Amino acid sequence: MPHTADTLRRTPLFDRHEQAGAKLVPFAGWEMPVQYEGIRQEHVAVRTHAGMFDVSHMGEIETSGSDAERFLQRILSNDVTKIAERGAQYSVLCKEDGGVLDDLFTYRLEDGRFLTVTNASNHDKDLAWFREHADGFDVEIKDAHSDWAMLAVQGPEARAALGSDDLPPRMRTADLEIAGVPALVCGTGYTGEDGCELLLPPDGAAAVWDALLERGVKPAGLGARDTLRLEVCFHLYGNDLSEDRNPIEAGLGWCCKLDTGFIGSDALRDVKPEQTLVPFAFTGPGIPRQGNPVNAPHGEGIVTSGSLSPCLETGIGMAYLPLEDAEPGTGIEVDVRGKNRPAEVRSRPLYERKEKGG
Amino acid sequence: MAEASYPEDLKYHAEHDWARIDGEEATFGITWYAQDALGEVVFFDPPQAGSQVTKDEPYAEVESVKAVSDVFAPLSGEILAVNELLADSPEKINEDPYGDGWLVKVRMTDPSEVEALMDVGAYRELL
Numbered sequence: 001m002p003h004t005a006d007t008l009r010r011t012p013l014f015d016r017h018e019q020a021g022a023k024l025v026p027f028a029g030w031e032m033p034v035q036y037e038g039i040r041q042e043h044v045a046v047r048t049h050a051g052m053f054d055v056s057h058m059g060e061i062e063t064s065g066s067d068a069e070r071f072l073q074r075i076l077s078n079d080v081t082k083i084a085e086r087g088a089q090y091s092v093l094c095k096e097d098g099g100v101l102d103d104l105f106t107y108r109l110e111d112g113r114f115l116t117v118t119n120a121s122n123h124d125k126d127l128a129w130f131r132e133h134a135d136g137f138d139v140e141i142k143d144a145h146s147d148w149a150m151l152a153v154q155g156p157e158a159r160a161a162l163g164s165d166d167l168p169p170r171m172r173t174a175d176l177e178i179a180g181v182p183a184l185v186c187g188t189g190y191t192g193e194d195g196c197e198l199l200l201p202p203d204g205a206a207a208v209w210d211a212l213l214e215r216g217v218k219p220a221g222l223g224a225r226d227t228l229r230l231e232v233c234f235h236l237y238g239n240d241l242s243e244d245r246n247p248i249e250a251g252l253g254w255c256c257k258l259d260t261g262f263i264g265s266d267a268l269r270d271v272k273p274e275q276t277l278v279p280f281a282f283t284g285p286g287i288p289r290q291g292n293p294v295n296a297p298h299g300e301g302i303v304t305s306g307s308l309s310p311c312l313e314t315g316i317g318m319a320y321l322p323l324e325d326a327e328p329g330t331g332i333e334v335d336v337r338g339k340n341r342p343a344e345v346r347s348r349p350l351y352e353r354k355e356k357g358g
Numbered sequence: 359m360a361e362a363s364y365p366e367d368l369k370y371h372a373e374h375d376w377a378r379i380d381g382e383e384a385t386f387g388i389t390w391y392a393q394d395a396l397g398e399v400v401f402f403d404p405p406q407a408g409s410q411v412t413k414d415e416p417y418a419e420v421e422s423v424k425a426v427s428d429v430f431a432p433l434s435g436e437i438l439a440v441n442e443l444l445a446d447s448p449e450k451i452n453e454d455p456y457g458d459g460w461l462v463k464v465r466m467t468d469p470s471e472v473e474a475l476m477d478v479g480a481y482r483e484l485l
Contacts, residue, residue, distance in 0.1 A: 023397075034424070035397065035424075038397065038398050039397065039398065039422075039423040039424060040398055040400075040423060223423060223424050226424075227423060285401070285403075285445075286401065286403070287400070287401050287421050287426075289426065307423060307424075308400045308401065308421070308423050310423070337419070337426075339403075
């Protein structure tokens with residue numbers, strides 16, 4: 001159901017955001033914290049200590065039944081049979097023509113039961129897509145959005161703050177108690193830092209929030225979430241991915257296993273992309289923004305994500321550019337509201353995490 | 359960040375800009391309200407010295423991490439100077455919006471335009 005501005009949904013942590021002094025904004029039908037103290041401070045806290053993001057607006061779809069794996073193999077781009085028990089996997093959901101409907105994480109909870117995390121703005125569309133394509137499969141598809149609150153705890157000190165000896169390694173999940181609350185803990189994230197994402201019962205989320213706050217974890221908003229993911233070149237649906245772009249040009253060919261026969265794989269087999277998504281950084285002043293045109297040596301391009309990088313202290317972004325111009329070091333110009341700003345194609349990630357002890 | 363304040367000696371424009379009048383010259387900046395709404399300023403893109411600005415029209419941009427805002431000229435004039443400090447320290451706009459965070463100085467081309475600006479009482483009512 002569409003949600004208008006006066007019926008914005010609130011997460012179970014809404015009161016906590018107000019108490020923490022959040023600036024709340026409408027986002028994908030939800031009233032969400034964009035920042036508390038400031039985007040830059042929150043960004044740096046996640047890179048150097050630990051931050052927590054309420055991402056309860058993200059949706060969940062539970063797929064179960066004897067054909068659950070075979071069904072997901074048909075609609076998700078990655079090889080679902082390769083997800084270990086209690087494992088996690090990234091994939092895209094494609095239309096027949098290869099356009100991207102969403103990018104998603106799927107967790108194998110047990111044999112015959114999977115949980116897929118959706119982007120808030122795509123949840124209803126994804127759910128409809130799952131159901132439309134379930135004919136002939138013995139599966140139950142459940143909208144689990146209201147079953148879960150979701151808290152991403154990220155940063156070099158995130159695992160210590162969670163206070164459990166049994167935290168799952170990267171790309172694995174575990175059922176644990178965090179601050180006395182039963183949690184599905186996933187070794188995943190969207191910041192390029194170590195950490196976990198917690199799926200929590202909605203009525204337990206506040207207790208976990210309070211305990212983590214007590215342990216020095218800093219509340220961080222969607223603003224910092226965006227700058228953190230951009231520094232490590234993670235895609236954002238609606239910016240870098242859309243139904244009009246295919247995963248090959250988006251640089252996500254690695255998670256498209258064409259031989260699994262997923263919906264869209266036939267179209268992708270024949271794709272000869274003319275453009276590809278590349279990271280870039282400004283070599284002078286200015287901040288690139290989504291939609292800025294790009295002048296590259298072999299033609300035009302377009303910025304799909306842009307911001308100031310709090311760690312690199314320069315304008316950074318991602319842009320679709322002609323294939324010939326994807327080489328790191330290629331000089332380009334970004335037209336920022338009429339001013340041509342010099343920039344350079346870079347390799348990913350734009351920001352590299354300092355390893356412990358390094 | 360500074361506490362909310364609106365000095366008595368300034369003239370205010372509805373787009374949340376201020377002007378400090380000194381004879382035929384005026385200094386422009388953005389108000390406490392404007393910098394608070396924007397969040398931490400990370401980039402100020404100034405106009406060229408010598409260029410003309412027109413009352414009620416954008417003459418520069420301020421950017422936070424998240425967003426870009428136009429800055430509107432409260433008065434018409436010719437740019438005499440831009441605040442060079444802001445190239446390296448745009449956060450001065452947040453820390454001291456009426457002092458070190460000033461944006462430009464102009465020579466007014468039509469000093470009678472000052473009459474159309476608000477005093478602090480009228481501006482506070484707008485907020």
